[in-house]
Amino acid sequence: MDAEKREKLEGKTRYDPTEVEARIFSEWMDAGYFHPDAEGTPEENFSVAIPPPNVTGALHMGHALNGSMQDALVRMNRMRGRNSLWILGTDHAGIATQSVVEKMLRAEGVSRHDLGREEFVKRVWEWREEYGSRIVEQYKRLGASCDYERERFTLDDGYVKAVYRVFKQLYDKGYIYRDNYMVNWDPGSHSAISDLEVENREVEDTLYSIDYPVEGSEQVLTVATVRPETMLADTAVAVNPDDERYGDLIGQYCVLSLVGRRLPIIADEHVDPEFGTGALKITPGHDPNDFEIGRKHGLEEIVVIGPDGRLTDEAGERFAGLTAAEAQEMVVLALREEGVLSAEEPYTHSVPFSHRSGERIEPLISLQWFCRMDELAAPAIEAVENDRVRIAPGQWKRVYLEWMREIRPWCISRQLWWGHRIPVWYCDACEETYVAEDPAAAPERCGACGGELRQEEDVLDTWFSSAIWPFATLGWPEDTPELRAFYPTSFLTTAREILFLWVARMIMTGLEFAGDVPFKDVYVHSVIQARDGRRMSKSLGTGIDPLEEIDVHGADALRFGLLAMSSTQDVRYSDAKVQQGRDLANKLWNAGRLILLNCKFQQNQPLTNARKDQVPAAVGGGMGVSRDDLSLDRVEDRWILSRLERTIASVSEKLDAYDFAHAVQEAYAFFWSELCDWYLEIAKPRLYEGEAEVSANLLWVLERTLALLHPLMPFVTEEVWSYHPSSKGHLAVHPFPRAEESLFDAEAEAEVERGIELTRRLRTWRDLVGVGAKTELAGVVGNGDEPLDFVGRLSRFDIRPPAPEQGSLKPEDILIGDHSRSPVTVATVGPVRIMASLDMDTGQVRSRLEKRREELRSEVVRAEGKLANEKFVARAPAELVEEERTKLERYRAELEELAE
């Protein structure tokens, strides 16, 4: 290590992520590690498509968690030498982006209609140029190793081409069609939205009961409704066919007050006789159920509420022009006057709201484009049933399948300007319709009559383009090298709320257009809730900004924290876990300093080069510590090497199984407790003496630990690695460790663990009798019972066998140190007899001994009870019974020793 580096390492006792992260990230970028060549096959390669964030978006905790998981896997596989691609891009996010720009324009006092479509779309593009890459920059702060050189956007030329192709093919197959149908109309965004963009909220409304007089009789039919204003569009009243109360009325008519329309009384099993009066007013124009019933019975579809949310002329001049809410008031007033309002009661029920604008959905019949899903769904169901696409955790597989089996047509048109304008042209003269399959080949004049063509005004649902993300980003429909090398992708992590909206549709389009499933594994990650358990949401003010967390604690800390939190599907944000990550980064830095500033390996001994063949060409053949350089003479060395290799095996296994939470916790426990708390403390004297063997071992352990942790905490591990003598290139492309099973050593593990346990007990004893660590106490062991030599040092006990010259004496007779005027054993801890010392508080000693005796007595009682149970002895496994007997003997023996 050169002097400058040494000085840096010596001087900084605290790891400072802000100083390190930007520098390291640009080193990775400059080296081009994240931009793989399009070579090899999808089976050999590793690829992931990022769930494309909205261009309007800012990085939130969901992105940060999702990104931490994807990056961990991409980095691990890249280090394993696989050609790894993390596909990056952004989504044009139709409604969201259009709203943002419209809001901006409104501040200038301009509406989009003032500008006109073309100019407005131009303004959106300008907005996107200026602000659209913000979230991509934020992914860099997280350390995400995406291919930033291949960044895609759903409105890129190539992408638009893919969208046209898909539309055309689905149209030609007859899956895409245009129809007058009931849609979820969002008065906020003035557009239809799909079922999946609707959320139901509990709302308290008033349930009105209205009497409809039956024609030619004194009888009335009472119906209940929360939306009396829609009665203006009623075209029937329905009762259950089996409802005896109304059997004779079926086929008759009642009269709609206010309008005077005759309404047929029809029978439909949808009507629940138990609810209200058992009679249901049917409004096919403004209620999805009524719409279905209306179509079934061939009822007239009257529309009284327009796309602007106001009553239309159809509603009659009393109501035309009013908003729905105003109309409701007027209608109620009028009904009350007529005396037909027989009841009003508060009523809580769930009501659809737009996920986009937050406004209450107005179900409307309108002319929209739809995509029939049954045919597309069938193979996508099969692919998941037979695990060609695996969905984890398992419960989501069933959720997916159930939804897919019930799938309904998808309304794909949106009344917006920002997005993929539907590639359909109409000829008004001869009513021909044209569909373009390529933006470059848009028709100009009608082929039949030569007339002017008019392009469809609507754009496609944003999710229509997201649905083809994994292959459209790789250049489909062209047969590109990227497509050949990276499709299908390897896996996908996603939030559960877009399982249907996005994941299911990708599987369907992948099978239909790209000839294969889009990914082999889907992992549905946790939802991170706010600290208090509420949802993280901007409107509630419960969001926590990942970038602020990165500013304060560093990206590695946030990544560690999020992964550690993610053990279950719903999890509260835990500052403590992020701090744990920050502390871990600091500890890595400092353990690195201890090892790297003190090891003498290089000076003393030439390195072998056995590892050279594992090092990818990009790194250059590195000289490093190899397996052959390790020293296995000492049991503590065999112990830490064994523990390291087992940790490597277990952590990699967990990462491969997407069990990030347990992977990070296990890596943490190994590094902090076993390596730092024990091994480094045990090894320090040898390290300070400059012993070559321990230096080689430590360099090996450090290298492999850093590499193992790199996918989880890329920055700090890369930084520490840069000081490692074996470091010839970046850790980002260093071989990921594979467990070296020849180093597993169960015996060494057991022996050292016994030593650790004994050390702990001695320390506890010392603490409890009030002797500080500065005072060395004396312990005597019988010949052959000597514990491992670190036990005495780390517990500050002078442990020795009875001196030979005092062979005839009992241990009690040995004089120890200056502190002992009273050479007697005061306690036995394992094999160690602790000698009395004046530093000991005799009262404490006595109470400590009594406490121990108490523990032992209760253990003896427990074990005796168990062994007295004949059924236990007879039916429990023999080794368990034997173990219980051994314990009992041990407890009894110790109790004997401690007897007063």
Added chain:
RNA sequence: GGGCGCGUAGCUCAGUGGGAGAGCGCUCGCUUCACACGCGAGAGGUCGCUGGUUCGAAACCAGCCGUGCCCACCA
């Protein structure tokens, strides 16, 4: 209405048939030559409740209570 989770230490969470764990917080002691974002020690839990299965249950089964989410066309 249907489905899926969750309920373990003060807090956030591990633990899925054989003596209750981690991190944080708390108490005590340490400026021990990597780290006070540190080191050592400790206190703290009838594992939601009630039954059942078992020699043995935090774990498996049933019911209940509490809590969160998803899906669903009862006005």
